[in-house]
Amino acid sequence: MLKILIITLLNLPFSMPISFNQEVVVNVVGLKNTDGKCIACLYSDANAFPDETSRAIACKTVDIRDNAANITFGNVSSGTFAVSVFHDEDDDGEFDTNFLGIPQEGYGASGNVLPKMSEPKFGDNSFTVDQSDIQLEIKIKY
Numbered sequence: 001m002l003k004i005l006i007i008t009l010l011n012l013p014f015s016m017p018i019s020f021n022q023e024v025v026v027n028v029v030g031l032k033n034t035d036g037k038c039i040a041c042l043y044s045d046a047n048a049f050p051d052e053t054s055r056a057i058a059c060k061t062v063d064i065r066d067n068a069a070n071i072t073f074g075n076v077s078s079g080t081f082a083v084s085v086f087h088d089e090d091d092d093g094e095f096d097t098n099f100l101g102i103p104q105e106g107y108g109a110s111g112n113v114l115p116k117m118s119e120p121k122f123g124d125n126s127f128t129v130d131q132s133d134i135q136l137e138i139k140i141k142y
Contacts, residue, residue: 021075023133028069028085030140031106036091037061038069043082046122050084050109051095057081061088076134082125083110085138106140114141 028038041056048055060071064087071085086095087106096104108114111125127134 021077022129022131024073024076024081024083024129024136025133026071026073026083026085026110026136026138028071028108028138028140029067030108031064031067031069031087032140032142033089034064034067036064036087036089038064038071038085039088039093039095040069040071040083040085042073042076043084043122044079046082046126049082049122049125050107050120061093076129078128078130080126080128081110082120082122082127083136083138084120084125085109085140087140087142103142106142108138108140110136110138112137112139 024042026040028040031038039059039061041053041059043049043056045055053059058073062069062071085108089105090096095107098104109120109125110127113124114120
């Protein structure tokens with residue numbers, strides 16, 4: 001019995017999932033001015049990406065300097081994620097579109113894959129967090 005207990009305890013660390021806590025650093029470039037704020041959200045749920053902010057892991061709002069913004073998401077566990085960003089020029093906290101749903105403010109996504117006639121897709125813009133920090137450069141599209 002003791003032998004089984006020792007073998008079980010020795011194998012326990014290898015059977016547990018490994019979870020890393022890394023940083024995802026997002027550098028947003030191509031902002032056309034420094035008006036308003038830049039808002040970025042980190043998602044792990046493909047069905048929530050890119051605009052269901054209530055289902056995002058985290059959203060951050062930062063100032064814009066020199067037509068760029070830097071956002072850091074800390075303590076990110078291992079997994080697959082995507083980031084969406086937008087230039088909230090009027091600083092109302094919302095992504096503005098016209099009556100047809102066409103964006104009126106700049107936007108971007110972590111893989112810089114932005115279809116012309118639809119919103120960005122999670123699979124096209126996802127990345128994996130594992131043992132090291134992630135650095136992303138997101139180009140804003142207007």
